Amino acid sequence: MSQESKEQKFHDYILNLPQEKKDAIKGKPLEVIKVIDEYPERFMDIGREKGNLIINHIRAQKPKRFIELGGYLGYSAVLFANELIEDPEAKYFSFEENPEFAKIATDVINLAGLSKKIEIIVGKAAFNLVAFQERLKQHGEYKSVDFVFIDHWKDLYVPDLREMETLNLIAPGTMIAADNIIKPGAPEYARYVRLSPAEKKEYNKITSNPNGEQFPGRWNIVYETETVKVKFSGGHEDAVEFTKCIDYLSA
Helix, strand or coil: CCCCCHHHHHHHHHHCCCHHHHHHHCCCHHHHHHHHHHCCCCCCCCHHHHHHHHHHHHHHHCCCEEEEECCCCCHHHHHHHHHHCCCCCCEEEEEECCHHHHHHHHHHHHHHCCCCCEEEEECCHHHHHHHHHHHHHHCCCCCCCCEEEECCCHHHHHHHHHHHHHCCCCCCCCEEEECCHHHHHCHHHHHHCCCCHHHHHHHHHHCCCCCCCCCCCCCCEEEEEEEEEEECCCCCEEEEEEEEEEEECCC
């Protein structure tokens, strides 16, 4: 018999909370977050320290379309979609490759009362972004997304960003927050968003995108980017890269 993963154990814990506890937190996103924070096992979620940095940007940005790449167990979706509650038009789309994790996230999101605000898109983001763009086109005038949170496999940060660029999901005004810039680290991503248009043009020409050659990226996107570090009580550091698209250069 296979041993339960730590994610499955957490799922069992959430499903088997005492009814009194469930009733007390149901429909209260931050109370659900508190339950996860108090769970004895640590997970690879954003956490409150770095999460609060992103929340500050969400409040400033007031996004209508928010996508995350790497939903995991639903922590970030609940934490960030809670900031969109007051806007009936705002929608949160969470891309999660692992069906098991997506199921756990669904139950966490339902407990938080955010099932109408958050949609989980199951499968590899690289395979689903094209269909997602087509959906946006079908709902009236096409627009880019307002906010992107990237927190999946670090070697996919740049390929998926290049795909989003190619699909015009990134446009002036779009904010991108990328987690784990220091630990475990995403140096290629931090370098990519700092390339000048000329450097990016050369990079996209000579560096094939594993997502497909049809997604080279856009050399003429101008980014403004900042690495914001967080020092934790244990002494270790991590950082979030906040990158805003500020302009398109003409060809």
